[in-house]
Each structure stands twice: as structure tokens, then as C-alpha cells.
């Protein structure tokens with residue numbers, strides 16, 4: 001039986017996620033409905049992607065009995081209220097990153113998932129790429145020894161994107177793209193809580209961070225250095241230096257198709273999209289969609305590869321980094 005998806009919003013990433021679903025077998029993944037704040041835009045999206053039903057409100061999608069799981073592709077400050085609305089309607093939810101604006105909001109998401117007994121996952125798509133799974137395997141089997149130092153950066157010019165710079169829209173480098181660097185470090189160190197977090201950064205006039213550097217230390221003298229920027233293009237690579245070698249992810253490290261282990265490069269190609277994409281390598285969103293399907297088939301309420309505890313820790317680290325740099329959202333005082 002196919003997993004029946006509902007798509008919430010007709011924005012940029014919702015387009016790419018819908019295209020990515022089409023790279024998977026139609027007997028396994030189907031998009032049955034889409035909702036936007038505006039019916040006409042929902043209808044246009046439905047026509048473009050061949051989706052049977054279009055709604056002009058998210059509530060109508062929540063009430064569609066045919067939908068198994070909703071993909072929430074709204075802007076960060078709306079992740080909590082919109083996801084909770086779907087979960088209260090007993091829908092499973094895959095919500096875009098960052099999961100919410102702060103750890104308190106993430107806790108509310110988790111409580112809602114448990115109260116409603118539904119599946120919930122933060123759409124940290126990077127974690128489900130074959131490259132990422134191979135990294136976890138290499139580290140678990142200590143094929144290159146123990147990971148000691150992680151260096152990872154993500155910087156792209158986004159100052160022209162309104163939602164990336166305006167505080168009320170959840171702007172800032174950390175929440176938008178720094179989250180990928182931190183999730184990578186936490187994945188390498190297997191979800192361990194950092195012993196220390198040291199952040200420094202520079203902010204825009206809007207009060208959000210333009211760039212940040214975060215150094216994390218972990219037990220057994222292991223550490224990670226993460227750099228993010230929404231002003232300039234960085235090399236966007238990641239390297240894991242281990243006791244018996246190194247693992248390198250060339251750019252784009254957040255949606256990787258290449259892996260270099262002790263200097264030997266392997267390629268993991270992505271399928272071609274059937275329609276134009278807004279973002280790099282977006283057909284790779286298929287891997288998180290498949291993870292959701294596998295969890296639902298097994299009756300799981302969360303993924304062990306990106307668990308709710310993983311999302312909470314990730315957000316707690318971001319909260320602390322923001323506290324040190326002085327980036328405060330209205331949600332922090334609610």
C-alpha cells in the first residue's frame with residue numbers, strides 16, 4: 001500500500017519535496033492533496049504536479065481522511081502551530097528544519113506527537129542520504145578509527161531572501177543553514193550531548209545572525225568546529241579526522257553525493273528530477289520520505305536515525321549558541 005502524502009504549503013521546498021517523491025515508486029509514495037493559504041496557488045501547484053485535491057486552508061488538509069502523513073514546508077515560526085494543528089487531527093507529520101524556533105517549542109511538538117500518538121520527524125534530510133548512512137557505518141565499525149575532530153561549514157549568499165534576514169520570519173544563518181553543520185557534528189558523535197558550546201558571531205541590523213562559528217567539545221577529547229554564513233559562499237565541505245584516517249564530504253556537504261575515505265572517492269548519484277528544482281540536489285529529499293514510509297509501515301512514532309531526542313538536543317545547542325551571540329526571537333520570551 002502506498003504512503004499517502006499531504007503537502008502543506010506551495011513554497012519552494014514543497015515544490016522540491018513533491019518532485020523528489022516522484023522519483024520513488026508510485027505504488028509506494030503518492031501525493032493525494034496539497035494545501036496553501038490561498039486556494040488558487042494550491043490549485044496551480046496541484047495542476048503542475050498532478051495532485052488530485054487542492055485546499056485553500058491547512059485545516060481542510062488536516063480533515064482529509066485519505067492523508068497518512070503531512071509534509072510541513074512552511075517558514076520556521078509557523079512550524080510549531082501548523083504541525084500541532086495536523087497532529088491534533090491525528091496526522092503523522094514530517095516538519096521542515098529547523099524543527100521550531102527554540103527548544104521549548106520543540107518540547108511542545110514532542111508532547112503533541114505523544115498525546116496524539118502520531119509519527120513526528122524533523123526533516124533533516126541530510127541524515128538519510130546514502131553518504132550519511134555510510135559515514136555512520138564507517139564510524140560504528142571504526143574502519144578509520146575513532147572520530148576526533150570534525151570541521152564543517154555551510155555558507156551561501158542569502159541576504160536577498162526576505163525570510164532569511166527578517167527576525168519575525170525566523171531569519172538568521174544558524175537556524176536556516178547552521179543547523180546542517182550542527183546536525184552533522186551530532187550525527188558523527190552519535191547524539192552525544194556536547195560538554196561545552198562556544199559560539200561567536202556577527203549580526204545584521206535586523207538582529208539576526210549573519211555568520212556564526214560554534215565550537216563543540218565532547219567526551220574523550222573530541223571536538224567539532226562549525227561555521228555558517230548567509231552572506232558569503234563558503235567551501236561547504238565537511239571533514240572528519242579520525243585516529244586511523246579521514247572522511248571528507250566535498251561540497252555540497254548538506255546533500256552529499258560524494259564521499260572521500262582516506263583519499264579514495266566514491267560517488268552516490270541522485271536521480272534526475274522530472275520538473276525544475278529550487279535547491280541543490282533536492283531529489284535527495286526522497287531518502288527522508290522513504291525513512292518516513294519505513295517507520296509508518298513498522299508502526300513507529302519516530303525515526304531512530306533522527307529521533308525526537310536528536311531534534312531536542314540539536315535545538316538546545318542552537319539555543320545556547322544564540323544566547324551567547326545575542327540573537328533573541330519573540331518566541332524566546334513566550
Ligand SMILES: NC(=O)c1ccc[n+]([C@@H]2O[C@H](COP(=O)([O-])OP(=O)(O)OC[C@H]3O[C@@H](n4cnc5c(N)ncnc54)[C@H](OP(=O)(O)O)[C@@H]3O)[C@@H](O)[C@H]2O)c1
Pocket residue numbers: 008009010011012013014035036037038041073074075076078096097098123125163169176279
Ligand atoms: N530541506 C531543505 O533543503 C530546505 C531547503 C529550503 C528550505 N527549507 C525549510 O523549509 C521551510 C520553507 O522554506 P522555503 O524556502 O520553501 O520558504 P518559502 O518558499 O519562502 O515559503 C514557504 C511557505 O511558507 C508560507 N509562508 C511564507 N511566508 C509566510 C508568512 N509571512 N506567514 C505565514 N506563512 C508564510 C507560505 O505558505 P503557503 O504556500 O501556504 O502560502 C509559503 O509558500 C523553512 O523552514 C526552511 O528552513 C528546507
